[in-house]
Structures are given as structure tokens and as C-alpha cells.
Amino acid sequence: MKPGTIVYTGKSKSGKEIIFRYPTENDLHMLRDYINTLSKEKTFIIFQGEQVSLEEEKKYLDSQLKAIAEEKSVQLLAFSEGRLVGNTQIGLQSKAIKHIGVFGISLAKEFRGEGVGTLLMEKIVKEAKKNLKGLKIITLECFGNNEIARKLYGKMGFRTFGNLPKGIIYRDTPVDHIYMFKEV
Ligand SMILES: CC(C)(COP(=O)(O)OP(=O)(O)OC[C@H]1O[C@@H](n2cnc3c(N)ncnc32)[C@H](O)[C@@H]1OP(=O)(O)O)[C@@H](O)C(=O)NCCC(=O)NCCS
Numbered sequence: 617m618k619p620g621t622i623v624y625t626g627k628s629k630s631g632k633e634i635i636f637r638y639p640t641e642n643d644l645h646m647l648r649d650y651i652n653t654l655s656k657e658k659t660f661i662i663f664q665g666e667q668v669s670l671e672e673e674k675k676y677l678d679s680q681l682k683a684i685a686e687e688k689s690v691q692l693l694a695f696s697e698g699r700l701v702g703n704t705q706i707g708l709q710s711k712a713i714k715h716i717g718v719f720g721i722s723l724a725k726e727f728r729g730e731g732v733g734t735l736l737m738e739k740i741v742k743e744a745k746k747n748l749k750g751l752k753i754i755t756l757e758c759f760g761n762n763e764i765a766r767k768l769y770g771k772m773g774f775r776t777f778g779n780l781p782k783g784i785i786y787r788d789t790p791v792d793h794i795y796m797f798k799e800v
Pocket of ligand 1 (some may be wrong): 723730731768769771
């Protein structure tokens with residue numbers, strides 16, 4: 617898909633403007649600031665306070681743009697009034713697991729609980745089905761204590777296939793690492 621392609625324009629439940637679009641190389645600084653803010657929050661993502669440099673973020677963005685151009689990945693950024701407020705992607709694996717796409721999602725704190733995650737997930741799954749050739753299964757990983765995400769994934773038809781007890785250290789406490797999948 618072409619960088620910057622808009623796939624959705626609408627409103628959150630409380631009436632905030634929401635746009636979902638593919639990333640472009642100009643999103644670099646916003647993406648770096650976005651991940652660093654989430655990391656500082658120590659929410660349910662792998663980054664737990666670590667800060668990402670502009671160089672590291674550029675590597676991530678360049679590899680994403682390349683994978684999207686090669687139809688190996690789909691990614692949508694959520695914007696509200698020019699601010700980056702969400703990120704989701706499904707990346708196709710390779711070789712013997714090239715039929716598997718790995719899903720990830722996050723939203724800025726102020727934009728959670730308003731239906732945006734549900735919408736964003738619906739749209740990225742749709743994009744994945746349309747653009748990722750050979751995709752058969754989507755997998756995801758989740759912190760065991762992330763009740764909202766687990767509710768969202770269950771609602772979207774994902775089922776748990778694995779649980780690594782104490783597989784994640786969340787704010788100094790070991791919690792389960794949950795693995796889920798959906799056939800598409
Ligand atoms: C997980 C996340 C993407 C979900 O997106 P969201 O926009 O907050 O979720 P939604 O508003 O679409 O709600 C999804 C479901 O959770 C429920 N929910 C949302 N917020 C809730 C809350 N504060 N308390 C209880 N339930 C809640 C909703 O009721 C909804 O279910 P329903 O439609 O059957 O009512 C978002 O909260 C987020 O980015 N969290 C931090 C990072 C993260 O956890 N990423 C996922 C890593 S696996």
C-alpha cells in the first residue's frame with residue numbers, strides 16, 4: 617500500500633476526530649516521541665521505560681516501509697488533529713511460517729476506552745487479509761493482566777493457545793505471557 621494512504625476517517629465515542637492511515641517517512645519524529653511516551657508510562661507493552669533514539673526509530677520505520685512496499689506487512693497509524701495517537705501492524709513471517717502474521721496494537725492513554733482500539737483492529741485485520749498474500753493465521757502476545765486487551769482480542773475472535781507462567785515482568789511483578797491466534 618502507498619505510504620500515507622488513508623483507510624478510515626471518523627470519530628471516537630466521545631467525539632474526537634480519528635484518522636487511520638499508512639505511515640510515511642515523515643512520521644519518524646512523531647513515532648519516536650510516541651513510543652517513548654508509552655514506554656515511560658510502563659503500560660502493557662514490551663518497552664518498560666527504555667527510551668528509543670531517533671536512529672533506532674529510523675531503522676524500525678525504514679524496515680516497516682520496506683515490508684509494506686513488499687506486501688509483507690500492513691501498518692496503520694491513528695491520528696487526531698494532527699497528533700499521533702495509535703499504532704497497529706500485522707507483519708508476515710517468512711519461510712516455513714510465512715502464512716503467519718504477527719499483530720500488535722497500542723493507543724495513547726487519552727484515547728483508550730473509546731472504541732478506537734476495536735475500530736483500529738478491525739481495519740488492520742481487513743488490510744492484512746487484502747494485502748498479505750498467503751496469510752492464514754494471525755497471532756498475538758499479551759500480558760496476562762491486560763484485561764482490556766484480552767477482552768478486545770476475544771471479541772475479535774482470537775483464542776488462547778499458550779500461556780507462559782510468569783513470562784513477563786510487569787512493573788517488578790511477574791505475570792503470565794499469553795499467546796493467542798485467529799485463522800483468517
Ligand atoms: C488495548 C487497547 C489497544 C484497547 O483499545 P481501546 O480503544 O482502549 O479499547 P476499546 O475501547 O475498543 O474497548 C475494547 C473492549 O474493552 C472494554 N474496555 C475498554 N476500556 C475499558 C475499561 N477501562 N474498563 C473495562 N473495560 C474496558 C470495552 O468495553 C470493549 O469491549 P466491548 O466493546 O465489548 O464493550 C488500548 O487500551 C491500549 O493501547 N492499551 C495500552 C497498550 C496495550 O495494552 N496494548 C496491547 C498490547 S497486547
